[in-house]
Amino acid sequence: MTDAATIRERFRERAFIADEAFATALQIMLALEKPLLIEGPAGVGKTESAKVLAEVLGTRLIRLQCYEGLDAIAALYEWNYPRQMLHARLSESEGSSLEEREAQIFSERFLLKRPLLESITEAQSPVLLIDEVDRADEAFEAFLLEMLAEWQVTIPELGTIRARHKPHVILTSNRTRELSDALRRRCLFVWLPYPSLDQEIDILHARVPGLAERLAHQIASLMQVLRGLPLRKAPGVAESLDWALALMSLHRDHLDARALEQTLGCVLKVHEDHAVMNAHHTALEPILEGAPGALESGGHSRETDFGFGSVSTPRR
Amino acid sequence: MYPFASLPENLIAFCAVLRRDHGFRIGPGELHDAARALEVVDLSDEHAVRHALRPTLSGTLHDATVFDQAFADFFFPRPFGDRHDQRPSVRRDPESDAVSSEERFEQERRARSPVDADAVDVAPEAPDGPIAPLETTDSDLEEAAPLAHDEFNLEYLAEVLTQYGQPPRIVGAPEAVIPAAQLLPEFPAEMVDALTAGQIRNGRDFRVSPFQVRPSGRFVKAVTPEGQLVAIGEARLPHLYHPVLVL
Numbered sequence: 294m295t296d297a298a299t300i301r302e303r304f305r306e307r308a309f310i311a312d313e314a315f316a317t318a319l320q321i322m323l324a325l326e327k328p329l330l331i332e333g334p335a336g337v338g339k340t341e342s343a344k345v346l347a348e349v350l351g352t353r354l355i356r357l358q359c360y361e362g363l364d365a366i367a368a369l370y371e372w373n374y375p376r377q378m379l380h381a382r383l384s385e386s387e388g389s390s391l392e393e394r395e396a397q398i399f400s401e402r403f404l405l406k407r408p409l410l411e412s413i414t415e416a417q418s419p420v421l422l423i424d425e426v427d428r429a430d431e432a433f434e435a436f437l438l439e440m441l442a443e444w445q446v447t448i449p450e451l452g453t454i455r456a457r458h459k460p461h462v463i464l465t466s467n468r469t470r471e472l473s474d475a476l477r478r479r480c481l482f483v484w485l486p487y488p489s490l491d492q493e494i495d496i497l498h499a500r501v502p503g504l505a506e507r508l509a510h511q512i513a514s515l516m517q518v519l520r521g522l523p524l525r526k527a528p529g530v531a532e533s534l535d536w537a538l539a540l541m542s543l544h545r546d547h548l549d550a551r552a553l554e555q556t557l558g559c560v561l562k563v564h565e566d567h568a569v570m571n572a573h574h575t576a577l578e579p580i581l582e583g584a585p586g587a588l589e590s591g592g593h594s595r596e597t598d599f600g601f602g603s604v605s606t607p608r609r
Numbered sequence: 610m611y612p613f614a615s616l617p618e619n620l621i622a623f624c625a626v627l628r629r630d631h632g633f634r635i636g637p638g639e640l641h642d643a644a645r646a647l648e649v650v651d652l653s654d655e656h657a658v659r660h661a662l663r664p665t666l667s668g669t670l671h672d673a674t675v676f677d678q679a680f681a682d683f684f685f686p687r688p689f690g691d692r693h694d695q696r697p698s699v700r701r702d703p704e705s706d707a708v709s710s711e712e713r714f715e716q717e718r719r720a721r722s723p724v725d726a727d728a729v730d731v732a733p734e735a736p737d738g739p740i741a742p743l744e745t746t747d748s749d750l751e752e753a754a755p756l757a758h759d760e761f762n763l764e765y766l767a768e769v770l771t772q773y774g775q776p777p778r779i780v781g782a783p784e785a786v787i788p789a790a791q792l793l794p795e796f797p798a799e800m801v802d803a804l805t806a807g808q809i810r811n812g813r814d815f816r817v818s819p820f821q822v823r824p825s826g827r828f829v830k831a832v833t834p835e836g837q838l839v840a841i842g843e844a845r846l847p848h849l850y851h852p853v854l855v856l
Contacts, residue, residue: 296651313660317650320649332670474634474668477668478634478639478668481665482668484673
């Protein structure tokens with residue numbers, strides 16, 4: 294795990310196609326022990342990259358999903374109040390002093406660790422994924438800043454807990470809100486764009502084994518066109534993978550107008566987008582019509598499939 | 610091959626360019642990170658260096674988008690004659706009746722230097738565009754001293770331009786001379802001391818202050834403190850100019 298080439302290889306083994314720029318960013322992040330802020334459109338694999346990184350490093354992935362209203366308590370720790378109550382009740386008759394009982398109640402046994410506290414008490418540096426940090430509010434962002442700088446948490450009843458091992462931090466953002474300058478400066482930054490046509494074909498083959506070459510090409514080409522349309526929700530890589538699986542399960546080895554109609558739900562998730570696509574159908578037609586299958590009325594095409602359903606294509 | 614001798618110097622200069630020209634917000638922290646990032650990648654691999662610097666120096670999508678071009682411009686400035694792709698937009702514009710003095714100078718330089726014979730063959734696109742009348746005013750002529758070593762001969766310039774089928778409209782007597790320092794107002798002037806001036810006359814490359822001359826500028830005038838033009842330098846590297854015309 295020292296250089297970008299190795300990282301790429303390890304990621305590829307786990308069916309994550311990382312380009313050189315992204316792999317180098319990960320390498321720098323690991324070497325500098327700095328958080329990495331990944332921005333990009335939805336569904337390009339920001340979250341997935343953190344999962345794969347944890348796998349590759351052989352450590353735990355601790356995920357903090359951000360949402361509006363997320364506060365420090367929910368991210369750090371809470372006391373297990375019902376359990377404390379129960380314990381207090383049960384130990385009433387023991388005759389121990391108030392101080393002793395208090396110390397028992399406020400011990401680590403009754404502490405519910407939330408992701409941030411958990412990440413600094415791990416025995417081995419985990420990967421801490423702070424997902425969709427743009428959805429949390431600015432107050433939380435300020436708290437996060439402090440956390441990323443200090444790597445310690447003070448619990449009044451227990452004292453200060455310092456990180457034994459700094460976690461590898463990955464933050465993701467969909468740019469629904471502009472992040473503060475301070476947070477940006479604390480992090481390394483990488484922009485993860487939609488994959489290019491070739492990259493997407495590569496990803497499809499890596500993630501959906503047995504996908505016909507021609508189908509992969511058609512899906513990727515159509516995705517390139519769709520992402521250029523003024524859609525409410527442009528399809529990401531996740532959508533193309535879903536779509537490929539759906540088409541495979543329908544035993545399709547190519548895309549025609551009918552197959553597109555049947556499986557459109559995998560690609561366009563907002564009803565209004567269907568109208569947008571229909572308005573631009575001329576842009577899609579060359580891809581669909583380019584398939585020999587469309588002309589041969591559903592016959593198996595020779596170059597991809599010898600009538601055995603599908604052929605596995607070599608990974609590139 | 611890089612603008613400065615040492616890696617830290619190059620990095621600092623590059624960061625200064627990113628800050629000044631592209632609005633990057635780079636502080637000492639980012640600079641430090643960038644230097645550390647360079648320690649972990651293969652420095653002989655241009656891509657690796659680029660990919661290592663991008664995440665450390667850029668903070669927003671805009672930064673990341675313009676980074677590659679800025680990197681190429683700084684570390685691999687465009688070689689000679691590679692500007693054809695940019696030029697037509699200027700030339701074909703019928704509205705513009707002014708060709709920058711940078712281009713005028715370029716044409717002249719090509720015509721003069723025999724090694725650039727190929728370039729002259731390419732040049733026929735030149736007549737397409739109008740060449741601006743030389744902006745020689747009477748006051749210029751009045752100021753003009755008798756032929757000195759730092760002055761262009763207008764007659765000669767006219768001859769060169771005529772080769773492109775566009776004889777310049779010269780106001781005043783054809784044998785008039787004007788101070789060269791005023792002839793090319795678009796070239797930034799870099800003040801050089803007597804010692805450097807001597808070296809430049811002997812063909813040595815010269816450096817210009819990075820705070821005065823933008824690295825994108827192709828030509829600069831080297832001028833003595835007294836205002837005498839020593840040479841015209843062409844960018845070899847950012848801030849490093851080679852005298853192509855010594856006067």
